[in-house]
Amino acid sequence: MRSKRYIVSALVVTLALVLLSACKPAPTPTPVPPTPTPSPYPMTITDMAGREVTIEAEPQAIVSLSPANTEILYALGLGNKVVGVTEFCNYPPEAQERPKVGGFADVNTEKVVELEPDLILASNIHIAEVVPALEKLGLTVVVIDPPDIPAVLEGIKFVGKITGKEEEAEALTAEMQKRIDAVAEAVKGREKPRVFWEISSDLWTAGPGSFINDLIVLAGGGNIASEAEAPWVQLSNEAIIAADPEVIFLADHPFGETAETVATRPGWDKISAVVNNRIVELTETEIDVVSRPGPRVVDALELIAKALHPDAFK
Amino acid sequence: MNARTDLQAYKAHSMSRRLVALAIALLLLLALIALGATWGSVHIPPSAVVRLCSARLMGGGVPADWPRSWETILFQIRIPRVVLGALVGMTLAVAGAVYQALFRNPLADPYLIGVSSGASFGATVAIYFIWRFAWGGLNAISLAAFAGALLATAAIYSLARVGGRTPVTTLILAGVALGALLSAGTTFLMFTARDAFHTIHVLGWLMGSLALANWGEVQAILPYLIVGFSIIGWHAHTLNVLQLDEDQAQALGIAVERVKGILIIAASLATAAAVSVSGVIGFVGLIVPHIVRLIWGPDYRFLLPMSAVVGGVALILADGLARTLLSPRELPLGVVTALVGAPFFLYLLRQQKREVF
Numbered sequence: 001m002r003s004k005r006y007i008v009s010a011l012v013v014t015l016a017l018v019l020l021s022a023c024k025p026a027p028t029p030t031p032v033p034p035t036p037t038p039s040p041y042p043m044t045i046t047d048m049a050g051r052e053v054t055i056e057a058e059p060q061a062i063v064s065l066s067p068a069n070t071e072i073l074y075a076l077g078l079g080n081k082v083v084g085v086t087e088f089c090n091y092p093p094e095a096q097e098r099p100k101v102g103g104f105a106d107v108n109t110e111k112v113v114e115l116e117p118d119l120i121l122a123s124n125i126h127i128a129e130v131v132p133a134l135e136k137l138g139l140t141v142v143v144i145d146p147p148d149i150p151a152v153l154e155g156i157k158f159v160g161k162i163t164g165k166e167e168e169a170e171a172l173t174a175e176m177q178k179r180i181d182a183v184a185e186a187v188k189g190r191e192k193p194r195v196f197w198e199i200s201s202d203l204w205t206a207g208p209g210s211f212i213n214d215l216i217v218l219a220g221g222g223n224i225a226s227e228a229e230a231p232w233v234q235l236s237n238e239a240i241i242a243a244d245p246e247v248i249f250l251a252d253h254p255f256g257e258t259a260e261t262v263a264t265r266p267g268w269d270k271i272s273a274v275v276n277n278r279i280v281e282l283t284e285t286e287i288d289v290v291s292r293p294g295p296r297v298v299d300a301l302e303l304i305a306k307a308l309h310p311d312a313f314k
Numbered sequence: 315m316n317a318r319t320d321l322q323a324y325k326a327h328s329m330s331r332r333l334v335a336l337a338i339a340l341l342l343l344l345a346l347i348a349l350g351a352t353w354g355s356v357h358i359p360p361s362a363v364v365r366l367c368s369a370r371l372m373g374g375g376v377p378a379d380w381p382r383s384w385e386t387i388l389f390q391i392r393i394p395r396v397v398l399g400a401l402v403g404m405t406l407a408v409a410g411a412v413y414q415a416l417f418r419n420p421l422a423d424p425y426l427i428g429v430s431s432g433a434s435f436g437a438t439v440a441i442y443f444i445w446r447f448a449w450g451g452l453n454a455i456s457l458a459a460f461a462g463a464l465l466a467t468a469a470i471y472s473l474a475r476v477g478g479r480t481p482v483t484t485l486i487l488a489g490v491a492l493g494a495l496l497s498a499g500t501t502f503l504m505f506t507a508r509d510a511f512h513t514i515h516v517l518g519w520l521m522g523s524l525a526l527a528n529w530g531e532v533q534a535i536l537p538y539l540i541v542g543f544s545i546i547g548w549h550a551h552t553l554n555v556l557q558l559d560e561d562q563a564q565a566l567g568i569a570v571e572r573v574k575g576i577l578i579i580a581a582s583l584a585t586a587a588a589v590s591v592s593g594v595i596g597f598v599g600l601i602v603p604h605i606v607r608l609i610w611g612p613d614y615r616f617l618l619p620m621s622a623v624v625g626g627v628a629l630i631l632a633d634g635l636a637r638t639l640l641s642p643r644e645l646p647l648g649v650v651t652a653l654v655g656a657p658f659f660l661y662l663l664r665q666q667k668r669e670v671f
Contacts, residue, residue: 087643100642105514106525108642110387114356125511128441128455132448133526137386232510 045162048155049127049143056140058164059119063101063112065130069121069144070095071294072156075172076165084115091288091296113137121159146293148214149301153177156295172295179298180218183305186312187220193308195221196245196273198262199232200252203240207233211293219305220312221247241267247308248273251290253281280307332616339623343400346630350396351388353634355641358384395527398535398591399633400626402524403598405539405588407625409581410599411606411617412546415557416577417482423600424585427489427578428466431496433589436462438516442503451530455519456590463586466496471578479571482560521646522595524633535587542584546618549577553614597651598628601659608662628655 044054063084064070070089073082079094084101099115102108107130112120122131123145131141142162146155153173160169195216197206206212207228216223224243225233248271250257259279268274282290290300306313352360362380366388369378409424417426425431436458439445445454452460474480474488500516507513546553552573555563564570585599602625606617632650639645 103643105511105518106523106644108355108637108644109526110354110356110391111642113383113386113391114381116381116383124509125514128444128446128515129453129526132453133528136528136530137390230506 040164043162045142045158047142048145048151048158049124049131051131051143053140053142055119055142055162057118059117059162061115061117061119062163063115063117063120064089065101065107065121065126066104066123066145066292067091067288068292068294069123069159071292071296072144072159073121073163075295076156076160076163076168078163078165081163083117084112107134109133109137112139119162147209148211149180149218149297152293152297155293176295176298180301183219183301187305187309190220190309190312192220192222193246193278194224194243194272195247195249195308196224196235196240196243197249198252198257201255201257201261202234203237204232204234207231212290215290215297215300215304216308219301219308221304221308237265237267241271244272246272246276247278247280249280249282249304249307251282251287254284254287257281278307329616332610332620335610336616336620336623339620339627343623343626343630346627347393347396347400350399350630350634351392353638354387354392355637356384356387358388363388390528394529394532395524395633396630398527398532399524399629401532401535401539402588402592402595403602403625403627403629404622405542405584405625406595406599407602407621407628408543408546408618409585410601411603411614411621412553412577412581413599414603415553415614416574417486418557419482419486420604421600423596424581425594425596425599427485427582428470428492428496429463429582429585429589430594431493431500432466433459433463433586434520434594435466435496435500436460437519437590437593438500438503441512441515441519442507451528451534452590456531456534460586460590462496463589464582466492467578467582467586471575480574518646519593520648522593522648522651523636523644523646524592525637525644527591531591535591538587539584542580542587543622545576545580546584549573550615550618553577553618554612557612557614592647594648595629595632595651596648597655598625598632601655602628605659605662 039058041057042054044052046052060081061083062073062078062081064073064082065086067086067089070082070085071091073079074092074095079092082095082098085095085098087100087103089095089098099111101111101115105125107126109130112134118140120134120139120141122134122141122143124143126141127143131143134141144155144159146152153176156173156176157166157169160166160172197212197216199205205225205228206216206223207225207230208223210231213223213226213231217226224240224245225235228235248262250259250262258281259274259277262279263269263274273279286300286303289296289303352358352363358366358380362384366380366385370385370389406424410422413422413424413426414420416422437455439462440455440458445458447454447457449457470485470488470492471480473492474484476484500520504513504516507516552563552568555566555568556570556573560570589595603617603621606620606624610616610620628651629647632654633647635654636645636647636650639650
């Protein structure tokens with residue numbers, strides 16, 4: 001009977017060895033040789049995550065792993081070179097017709113490989129695992145994820161530089177800067193209304209270091225969560241009532257929150273924004289615009305500034 | 315023929331029937347590993363898979379009439395993923411079977427004494443503090459998860475020691491308590507993460523995934539699995555006795571405390587390695603040993619290898635569903651194993667009408 005033990009052990013070990021022998025790693029595919037024409041390529045750059053990346057030649061097939069990066073590519077006239085996008089890339093509308101490579105955090109690596117991109121634009125969410133995985137497969141990945149508005153302009157110029165669209169990027173960012181300056185001029189010297197930006201009905205909001213906080217400040221508002229300890233925080237009902245916001249933005253409007261539902265919350269009927277009916281119900285499109293560090297960030301800025309200072313934009 | 319030879323003949327007959335079943339299951343597993351290479355959001359026809367593989371094995375001679383990307387997809391993404399899935403499934407099922415015997419508890423699974431809570435906490439810390447190092451084919455998240463799992467198990471084991479013995483009830487209770495503490499830590503870190511994407515990342519890890527599997531991970535975990543499986547396989551007969559009664563095992567001359575310690579180390583080491591690369595995949599480790607027990611009975615000399623094979627099969631199938639149901643997006647593996655595993659197990663439970671444990 002004891003010998004059965006050996007049989008079992010031997011069986012298990014054999015099975016393990018069979019599997020081991022199947023594990024010979026495949027060699028990585030050789031990279032495309034650089035073009036001989038005089039050009040800025042191969043170009044070694046440091047991306048927005050501080051990684052050094054070499055771009056061998058002017059990218060001809062680009063995969064975007066974030067909606068904001070997709071918008072940048074299209075705004076620079078690179079739409080015809082975009083070969084893959086995410087499920088959430090809905091702007092410009094023609095981007096939706098491109099092959100999908102996954103959601104936002106979940107990237108389908110085999111789909112990416114199939115599209116044979118020579119450039120992949122990733123975002124912060126991909127740094128830990130997706131970017132190393134794609135690089136192991138011999139792909140060129142650049143992280144573009146601007147943390148604030150000035151960085152968005154930098155990001156656009158950066159994409160322009162690595163894709164041979166430097167002039168287009170200069171023109172686009174100059175136009176954006178003009179609109180940002182115009183908003184700054186319009187709201188200058190005006191009183192800053194207190195703002196509560198509601199992300200969800202359990203009172204999550206955007207604190208300092210978040211993109212939305214930046215937009216509120218540039219649009220001439222005062223975020224009631226500006227003292228919070230993190231970019232995304234949950235406030236208590238009491239704290240919001242005590243802060244008495246003058247304008248409330250409902251980024252959860254697509255999930256059913258409205259000026260009416262907000263007014264029925266205990267204690268909220270006394271909040272200035274509710275009393276004066278200054279509650280902005282954001283549409284899904286508007287939420288996309290304010291949450292994407294891309295070219296439409298100026299639309300977001302104007303949208304918020306107009307809601308905060310209607311008189312300044314008459 | 316007298317009664318004794320009758321019994322022996324019966325035993326031999328039943329053993330050979332089981333070996334046939336095991337061989338069939340093993341073939342099924344190998345077939346699924348091959349079949350798994352044809353599943354995915356990129357359509358590669360099975361005939362192309364065969365030609366790609368023969369080209370790779372013979373090193374030329376087969377005309378390469380396929381896109382170059384297919385080679386990368388097949389050899390660097392899919393096959394390592396299927397192989398890793400098989401290994402993780404085997405490990406969870408074997409470790410679950412071991413714990414069910416050691417603790418004489420049908421609810422025991424590989425996560426009972428700290429592996430999942432420790433691994434989750436470790437992975438969360440690595441994500442929270444944005445650790446970037448890598449070592450031996452594993453990234454910081456996997457390494458932190460592996461370390462967390464082992465530390466938590468070691469802590470629980472030493473906390474549960476009472477006067478030179480480690481009673482299973484104390485062990486389970488210490489596991490529950492430390493598990494709750496670590497889960498609170500994980501939730502706290504998730505809640506206070508500076509960036510929302512860290513929270514999403516942790517959540518994704520907690521639900522298990524093989525989406526980014528690669529050969530480096532397979533090679534990194536394999537030594538732990540081989541050592542763990544060998545030790546466990548060696549003690550199959552001991553587990554048969556232990557699953558009934560510790561005192562009886564003692565009376566039969568088994569050094570119960572020592573064997574228990576060795577088996578817990580072996581099972582935890584293998585599970586920690588598997589979990590570090592796959593995240594927490596529930597249900598496989600709980601249910602697969604029960605399925606095998608329901609169909610073929612509780613003899614661990616058979617139950618262990620059969621659980622390994624069925625576990626591998628189950629995880630490959632679950633991962634196949636995870637990556638095709640919503641293609642090109644992927645479902646968390648833990649969701650699929652529970653969604654498909656629970657109804658199947660309930661069905662089996664109703665069919666058999668036999669004492670499960």
